[in-house]
Structures are given as structure tokens and as C-alpha cells.
Amino acid sequence: YRSLQRNIRRARESGFKYVVAPVYFQSMPWILQQEALLPILRRLPKALTRSWLPLSLFFRIWDSGYEPFETIGADTFIVASPGGNVLWTCEPEIIMQLSNRHADFTKPVDMLGILNLYGPTITASEGEEHRKYRKIASPSFNETTHRTVWREAIHQAESMLEAWNRDGGLVSDLNLNANRFTLHVLSKALFNKEMPWDTNAVKAHGHELTYAEAIGAAFKYNHTLFMTPRAVLNHSPLQGHKLAKQAYTEFRRYMEEMVDEQKKAADSGGGLEEGNLLENFVNARQRNDALRIPDAAVFGNLFIFILAGHETSANTMSFALSLLACRPDFQEALRADVEARTDDRDPATWNYPQDYTRLMEGHVGALMSETMRLFTVLPFFPTTNERAQILSVGGVKHVVAPKTLFMINTGAVHRNPKHWSMPDPPSSFQPELWLSGNAPLPGLFIPFAEGFRSCMGSRFARVEFCAAIATICKNYTVMPDGGVGQAALRKAEEQVFSGVGFELGLKLKTPILLRFVSRAS
Numbered sequence: 001y002r003s004l005q006r007n008i009r010r011a012r013e014s015g016f017k018y019v020v021a022p023v024y025f026q027s028m029p030w031i032l033q034q035e036a037l038l039p040i041l042r043r044l045p046k047a048l049t050r051s052w053l054p055l056s057l058f059f060r061i062w063d064s065g066y067e068p069f070e071t072i073g074a075d076t077f078i079v080a081s082p083g084g085n086v087l088w089t090c091e092p093e094i095i096m097q098l099s100n101r102h103a104d105f106t107k108p109v110d111m112l113g114i115l116n117l118y119g120p121t122i123t124a125s126e127g128e129e130h131r132k133y134r135k136i137a138s139p140s141f142n143e144t145t146h147r148t149v150w151r152e153a154i155h156q157a158e159s160m161l162e163a164w165n166r167d168g169g170l171v172s173d174l175n176l177n178a179n180r181f182t183l184h185v186l187s188k189a190l191f192n193k194e195m196p197w198d199t200n201a202v203k204a205h206g207h208e209l210t211y212a213e214a215i216g217a218a219f220k221y222n223h224t225l226f227m228t229p230r231a232v233l234n235h236s237p238l239q240g241h242k243l244a245k246q247a248y249t250e251f252r253r254y255m256e257e258m259v260d261e262q263k264k265a266a267d268s269g270g271g272l273e274e275g276n277l278l279e280n281f282v283n284a285r286q287r288n289d290a291l292r293i294p295d296a297a298v299f300g301n302l303f304i305f306i307l308a309g310h311e312t313s314a315n316t317m318s319f320a321l322s323l324l325a326c327r328p329d330f331q332e333a334l335r336a337d338v339e340a341r342t343d344d345r346d347p348a349t350w351n352y353p354q355d356y357t358r359l360m361e362g363h364v365g366a367l368m369s370e371t372m373r374l375f376t377v378l379p380f381f382p383t384t385n386e387r388a389q390i391l392s393v394g395g396v397k398h399v400v401a402p403k404t405l406f407m408i409n410t411g412a413v414h415r416n417p418k419h420w421s422m423p424d425p426p427s428s429f430q431p432e433l434w435l436s437g438n439a440p441l442p443g444l445f446i447p448f449a450e451g452f453r454s455c456m457g458s459r460f461a462r463v464e465f466c467a468a469i470a471t472i473c474k475n476y477t478v479m480p481d482g483g484v485g486q487a488a489l490r491k492a493e494e495q496v497f498s499g500v501g502f503e504l505g506l507k508l509k510t511p512i513l514l515r516f517v518s519r520a521s
């Protein structure tokens with residue numbers, strides 16, 4: 001009760017609007033139980049829950065969009081609770097301050113620490129340690145890597161399409177395919193690990209799972225892995241725990257093998273590929289300068305780069321292809337645009353960066369931006385403050401108390417009716433918005449975040465998306481399996497908007513059945 005009183009006072013003194021919640025957004029017992037409690041909470045009179053509940057549901061922040069801000073009547077407000085205060089914002093002026101004053105607003109490493117599954121990571125670190133990981137990783141995101149991403153994405157897309165075509169073109173699990181695609185591209189570009197489309201079924205010697213299966217299972221059981229202490233997992237008789245442990249161990253062994261191979265190559269004077277991510281992290285173990293890191297940080301970071309760099313891109317691709325299927329007119333325009341911008345050449349001859357730049361200026365770039373606006377893979381980004389900080393809005397200064405959790409709500413930023421035209425779903429997909437060439441003002445479109453902690457792989461993701469979508473659309477037409485009549489298209493679009501869920505990122509929980517028809521046939 002005393003904590004709540006103190007937190008309410010602090011919220012009031014900030015001058016921001018505030019509401020009071022009985023639970024703290026970050027509280028682990030609340031996170032674990034909220035889905036079970038939701039049916040009961042929903043039965044309570046709306047007046048009791050409307051102001052705090054939508055932004056207290058960890059897995060459903062995207063679902064409520066701009067509505068919570070509309071309810072409160074402010075684009076920035078504080079939710080005061082006994083466990084702490086959370087400042088929620090979708091206001092560009094505040095977003096830019098939170099993103100660019102990195103000494104004042106730091107990452108809540110306690111909250112993000114659960115990501116350190118295999119060792120310390122770039123995502124859950126701060127200050128010197130974070131700078132070190134970023135310096136080690138940055139050189140890998142160069143134009144040579146992006147050229148590899150481009151080539152590999154075209155190559156993988158062609159193999160994937162051939163495989164689909166052989167199976168009659170019906171794709172029942174788009175997520176699985178998209179994940180496989182992005183994992184293969186990432187493995188080639190960052191670890192120099194070749195993964196032909198069909199090798200998925202091959203288990204490496206002495207393994208119970210394939211590399212892709214091990215990663216897939218580690219992601220599938222991520223909740224169990226993040227939440228269950230290792231000692232419990234190691235001895236638990238529960239089937240779910242056993243599978244989670246198998247995934248954890250198998251994935252770790254694959255990473256160890258990659259690291260060993262890299263070490264051997266380095267010892268024999270070779271090195272796998274100049275400056276790829278694996279090489280840079282493995283070499284950092286033996287550096288004699290401030291960039292030296294322990295073994296655990298190699299595994300922690302390899303894991304986090306696979307996590308950050310593959311599901312995010314795969315989910316964006318799944319959303320984009322599903323939306324394209326629902327809009328045959330835009331798909332046709334996109335195909336014509338791809339043909340015009342590449343002089344109708346075969347994808348195998350497309351080059352990076354010229355063709356990439358031209359394609360992203362047209363419909364492919366518009367599709368990616370609109371997909372990421374509506375289905376922003378990370379619907380909120382957290383930061384916190386050790387000391388009291390001043391935030392200015394429209395010339396008014398607000399003092400925010402220490403240890404506030406700041407949440408940039410991307411899901412609301414991108415659907416704020418003050419800044420975006422927002423027709424009712426399902427017609428809110430408006431890729432044409434992006435064809436005018438006008439870039440949104442800073443802080444209004446932030447799928448990769450802004451500032452010092454923004455995404456390291458944003459160019460990587462764009463190159464991969466562009467190569468994949470252009471290759472697919474040049475040679476194939478994608479349509480919902482239900483057909484292309486108006487009613488079927490509308491139903492499919494409704495399914496896309498209502499089938500969204502949040503796990504490690506926003507994803508299509510129930511992908512719609514899609515059919516890919518070769519234009520040659």
C-alpha cells in the first residue's frame with residue numbers, strides 16, 4: 001500500500017496524466033497468470049479495468065493499438081502500480097528523447113536478463129559491456145555481408161518456390177517455411193553455413209535433432225526455457241521440460257560445433273570468411289585489448305543474433321505475403337513494378353546494391369513499410385532511468401522519477417489516427433501510402449527503433465525481404481486457398497488481422513492457407 005501511495009505521488013508530480021493499476025506490468029507472477037485470469041477480469045465492469053488492463057497484458061499490447069491512449073486522452077501517460085511506474089508513450093517528441101539520450105535512458109537489463117540463456121548478450125547488457133559487443137558485431141554488417149544476403153535470399157527463394165511447386169503450390173504453414181528461409185539466409189551470411197533448401201531433414205552426426213529443428217524447438221519452448229531454472233529443467237520428469245531441455249542442449253551443441261570449426265579454421269590460418277559474425281565473436285575471445293570477451297558471451301551472442309535476426313524477418317515476410325494474397329490489384333502492380341525496375345531480367349542476374357535500391361523505391365519497399373507499420377514485430381521497446389530525468393513535450397518540462405519503466409508503444413505509434421489514416425480493418429492495409437515518396441517525420445515510423453539501441457540488422461532485413469518478395473512475385477502469384485472472389489478475399493484479410501499473436505515477436509498465429517501459382521504454368 002505504501003509503495004502504491006509513493007508511486008502515485010511520483011506519477012502526479014511528473015505532470016503527465018496517470019492511471020492506477022493493481023498490478024505491475026513486469027511482475028513475473030502477473031505475467032505468468034494473466035492469461036488464466038483474463039476471463040474473470042473481462043467480466044468485471046469496464047469502468048474498473050478500462051484505464052489500466054489493456055496496457056498491463058504483456059502478450060496483448062499490440063491488440064489494443066491506440067485505444068488505451070484514446071481512453072486516457074493523452075499520447076503519454078503513466079500507469080502507477082505497487083510494483084513500479086510504467087510510462088507509456090506513442091508521442092514522437094518523447095520517443096526521440098528516449099531513443100537519443102542513451103546515457104539517461106538505459107535498457108532494463110534485469111527485465112531483459114532472461115534472454116541470457118546461453119551467456120551474456122548484446123540485448124540484455126548496458127554501458128561498456130554493450131558497447132563492446134556492438135563493436136565486435138558491427139563490422140560484420142558490411143556491404144559484403146549484404147551482398148551475400150541478397151544472393152542467398154534469391155537463391156533460397158527460388159529453391160523454396162520449386163519445392164512448393166512440386167507439392168502443388170499449397171503452403172499450409174507459411175511461418176515454418178518463412179522461418180526456414182530466414183534461418184538459411186542468416187546462417188550463410190553470418191556464419192558461412194550453407195543450408196540448401198532440402199537439407200533440413202539431415203541430422204548432423206551424433207545429434208538427435210537437425211540444426212533447424214533444434215533452433216525451432218528452442219524457440220517453441222522459449223517460455224519454458226526462459227522461466228524454468230536450469231536445475232529444475234535438468235531433473236524434471238515432465239515431457240514439456242524434457243523436450244525443452246533437449247532443444248536447449250542440441251542448439252548449444254550446434255553452436256559449439258560452429259565455434260570449434262571456426263577456431264580450427266583460424267588456427268590453420270584460414271578463417272571461414274573475412275569478418276563474418278561468427279569469426280568476429282570467436283576471435284574476440286583471444287584479443288589482447290578491451291574487446292576481449294569470455295566464452296559464455298560468444299554463445300550468448302550467437303544465440304541472440306539468431307533469435308533477433310531470423311524470426312523477426314520471417315514473421316514480417318509471412319504477414320507481407322498474406323496481405324499481398326488479399327490484395328490482387330496491388331500484387332499485380334508490384335509485379336509490373338518489379339519487371340520495370342529490373343528490365344524484366346531473371347532474378348539470378350539481379351545485383352546488389354543497384355537493383356535493391358531501385359526495387360525498394362517502388363512497390364516492394366512500400367509493401368515492407370506498410371507491413372511493418374501495421375504488424376510491427378516488436379510492439380513495445382523498454383528503457384529505464386537510474387536518476388530522475390526531464391522529458392519535454394511542446395516546451396513543457398516533466399520530471400520523471402528514477403526507476404520508471406519507459407515503454408515506447410510501436411503498435412500505437414503506427415496506428416495513431418492523429419498521424420495515420422486509419423480505415424477500419426480489414427481495409428487498413430494501405431501500401432499506396434508509401435508510394436508518394438514522403439518519408440514520415442522522425443519518431444512516427446520506428447519498426448527498427450531509433451538511436452543508439454536501434455536494430456543492428458535493419459539493412460540486412462530489408463535486403464533479405466526485398467530479394468525474397470521480388471523473386472516470389474516475379475514468377476508466382478499468391479492467393480488465399482479460399483479463392484479470389486471479393487467475399488473470400490475479405491474473409492482472408494479478416495483472418496490475417498484477427499490471427500495475430502505475440503510470443504518472442506508479433507506473428508501470424510494461425511497463418512492463412514496460401515496457394516502459390518507459377519506464372520509459367
Ligand code: HEM
Pocket residue numbers: 122123134186304305308309310312313316377378380381382446447448449452453454455456457458460461
Ligand atoms: C524485420 C526484421 C527485424 C525487425 C522488425 C527488427 C527490429 C528490432 C528492434 C525494434 C530492435 C530494438 C529493440 C529494443 O530496443 O528493445 C532491434 C534490435 C536488434 N536487432 Fe533487429 N529487427 C529485425 C531484424 C534483425 C536482423 C536480421 C538482425 C541481425 C541479423 C537483427 C539484430 C538485432 C540486434 C543485435 C539488436 C540489438 C541491438 C542493441 O541492443 O544494441 N535484427 N531489432
